[in-house]
Amino acid sequence: MVRSNAKRHSILAHLRELRPIERFWFVIFFLILLGSLVIGAYYQWQNILHDKKLYIELIGKSKISQIELWYTAHITKAEELPNSLAFLNLVSEAITDPSKENLERLDEYLRPSLSSYNYADTAVLTSNLDVLYTLTGLSTSNNSEVVREISEKRPKTTFFTRMYLTPPYAKVGFHLVIPLIWEGEEEPFSYIVHTFFAEDYFFPLLATWPGTEETGEILLLERNSNMIQVINPLKLVPFTAFSLQISIAAENSVEAQAGLGKTGVIMGKDYRGKRVLAYAEQVPNLNWIILSKLDYGEAFASLIPTIVVFIIFIFVAIIALLAGSYVILSTRALATFQSKFELLKRTERNEALLSAILERLDSPVVVIDENLEIQLANRSFKERLGNSLPKGLRLPQIDSGIVPSEVQTIEIVDPLGKTLRFYATAIQIVLPDQPALFAYVMRDVTELESMLEQVKTLNLELAQKVEEQTKRISDTSEELRTIASAISFNLIAPLRTIESLSKSLETMAQDKLDSETLDYITNIRKATESMARLTNDLSILLSIDTMQLADEEFDFSIASQEITSEIIKRNPQRRYQITIMPGLKVRGDGNLLKIALRNVLENAIQNCPESLTATIEIGKCGESCIFVQDNGIGISPEEIDSLLRPFSNTKNGQSAGQLNVGFAITKKIIERHGGKLEIVSEFDKGTTVRFDFSSVS
Structure with missing residues (x-):
């Protein structure tokens, strides 16, 4: 600290020794240099800001232009239908006589436009808004949203509905409604409703950012009362469509400003709380707002090198001015002498230290x-x-x-x-x-090599013992699997005979036996079926460890549809509500993974009370985790541990007291694929089973 103060006083003293005219030009030169740098930095900032505003505006306008072209093409095509007398007669005849022949003619007329314009569905509604005919059935064309908008607008021209989650599959979409009116009439006698799914065109369009910026994002907004609804899925955070709403009271939010009608370039914070540069504009003819935005940090990252260069330039200039003093030369010479003297002392010290270390070194x-x-x-x-x-x-x-x-x-x-x-x-x-x-x-290394020889000898002996023990264990396991397979094979044939004979007895003697005897026969069949299933599960359980796994793509969504359809056919009198997320794909052995999924789904249906609607949801949580959730009676933590062991039984549910290996098989299959089986349950609220494949590379 004392040395630093001395240097500062020395520099100031040498500056005071300069003549007044020299000090004057010294200050003037420094101020001119500093002013030039400040002005240059300001204009550089303005240029970058102007370029980024034009860039973000160009992106927003390009998206709106694409939407306008799409809108114009569909409106133009849609307005051709009401002007076609042949089509009006065809629809009128189908409404008057909805025969198969008339409906087929209607289908032949509408189906080409369905493929050409990528409609998800096309439906014909009567004047009472009843569905006369639908081409695909992927959308409920007379749902409450369509009925409400037609009732409010009483349209006489073609219009688009707002975007919402269209039933019955809750996909994000909207409709193009075309009223059909006879010439001279006031009210439509029918409506043509084309359904669009946003994921087919709009969402991919909005998800594409034309530049290389990682924080660039385009939002499709719609104002609903005091809230701004974000329609499309978000790119920067894992939010799905219609998952984010922003209050218009958030005045600093660029989304709220756009929802309040502000257009053009906007600066503020987005839904993440980060400062962004944004551009907002209303989509013509549609009640939507396009908002393109880019984080401040990435937008003006190119300014950072300029600032660094300016700072370095100022520092170098100051150093150059001070280096003009002859005092620097004398100070440098003195410093050189001091450094050599210090180096000599350190050398002598290092030599003494090295000698001491070598003398005490055992090597x-x-x-x-x-x-x-x-x-x-x-x-x-x-x-x-x-x-x-x-x-x-x-x-x-x-x-x-x-x-x-x-x-x-x-x-x-x-x-x-x-x-x-x-x-x-x-x-x-x-x-x-x-x-x-x-x-x-x-x-x-005399003692070390002697010890290494002993270790090698011991390792050889240990390896031989391990090999012998491993062979004994392998032989025992193989013998156990052989015995179990033989037992399973020898049990299945008698069980099938009992099942066949009891079924024949029930069929032939149904009118001759009383109800109690028939109940006995039914119980025999159920017990036989349970024993056969347990025997088959035992065979699968014993063969999983030695089975060669196939490497193929397995679709949980398709398999879930097949399994639940089989369950519904077996018990059609029950009520079901089953939701399956599409695209749940993993790589693995399809046969084994389907067995694991079947065990979980059958257990979920079995443990849902018959008095309630069996509600099952199959979906995805995270990147590599698939879940099955039910509304059954639930499982206690103690029973969860028991279920994961072979030949377990539960105290609750329709399978109470029965031995089963279903969850043990499922756990083993998932672990063979490198995954993990998790069961989360709450009494009277249901159970969630997760297949976690996140650890699989």
């Missing part, structure tokens, strides 16, 4: 010169080898400059006649303006 160390004469040897070397180099040590070839790089093994006989083994490593020491030196560091 022999020797340093030789180019003439192969010993220049330095520590105490350990002198005690074991004397004052000469050991025989067998490969020395450097001075003429060719080759120094042995590998570790050498040498044997010597100490003064007591004992043979010792050493590892010797050669090190070349190169000092400026001095002859080269060569150091040898040796390590006594």
Whole structure:
């Protein structure tokens, strides 16, 4: 601190020694330099800001232009239908006589436009808004939203409905409603409703950012009362469509400003709370707002190198001004002398420290010169080898400059006649303006090699014992699987015979037996079926570990549809509400994964009370996790642990008291695929089973 203050006082003193005119020009030059840098930085900032505003505006306008072209094309095509007398007669005849022939003619007329314009569905509604005919059935064309908008607008021209979650599959979409009116009439006698799914065109269009910026995002907004609804899925956060609403009271939010009608370039914070540069504009003819935005940090990242250059330039300029003083030269000379003096003292200290370390080092160390004469040897070397180099040590070839790089093994006989083994490593020491030196560091490995030999012997013995024990375990496991397979095979045939005979007896003697006897026969069939299923599960459980897994793409969504359809066919009198998320795909053995999924779904249906609607949801949580959720009676934590063990039984549900291995098989299948099975349940609220494949590379 004292030295720093002295330097500062010295610089100021030398500046005071300058003549007044010199000090004046010194200050003027410094101010001109500083002002030029500030002005340049300001104009650079304005240029970058102007370019970014134009860039963000161009992106927003390009998206709106694409939407306008799409809108114009569909409106133009839609307005052709009411002007076609042949089509009006065809619809009128179908309404009057909805025969198969008339409906087929209507289908032939409408279906080409369905494929050409990528409609999800096309439906014909009567004047009472009843569905006369639908081409695909992917959308409920007379749902409450369509009925409400037609009732409010009483349209006589073609219009688009607002975007919403269209039933019955809750996909984001909207409709193009075309009223059909006879000439001279006031009210439509029918409506053509084309359905669009946003994921087919709009969402991919909005998800595409034309630049390379990672924080660039385009939002489709709609104002609903006091809230701004974000319609499309978000790119920067994992929010799905219609998942985000922003209050118009958030005045600093660019989304709220756009919803309040502000257009053009907007600066503020977005839904994440980060400052952004945005551009908003109303989509013509549609009640939507396009908002394109880019984070401030990324938008103006190009300004950072300019600022750094300016700062460096100022620093260099100041240093250059101060370096003009002759005092710097004298100070530098003094500093050079001091550094050399300090270097000399450190060298002497390091030499003393090195000598002390070498003397206390247990490993022999020797340093030789180019003439192969010993220049330095520590105490350990002198005690074991004397004052000469050991025989067998490969020395450097001075003429060719080759120094042995590998570790050498040498044997010597100490003064007591004992043979010792050493590892010797050669090190070349190169000092400026001095002859080269060569150091040898040796390590006594006599005891170490003896111990290594003993370890090798023990390892061989241990490996032999492990191999013998592994063979015994493998033989035992194979014998157990063979016995279990034989038991399973020999049980299935009698069980099938019992099942067949009891079914025949029930069919032939149904009118001759009383209800109690028929109940006995039914119970025999159920017990036989349960025993056969348990036997089959046992066979699967024992074969999973040795089965070769197939590597194929497995679609959980399609498999869930097949399994639930089979369950519904077996018990059609029950009520079901089943939701399946599409595109749930993993790689693995399709047969085994379907068995695991079937066990979980059948358990979910089985444990839902028959008095309630069986509600099942199959979806995705995270990147690599698939879940099955039900509204059953739930499972206690103790029963969850029991279910994951073979031959477990539960105390609750329709399967109470029955032995089963279903969850044990499911757990084993998922673990064979590198995943993890998780069960989360709450009593009277249902159970969630997760297949977690996040650890699979």
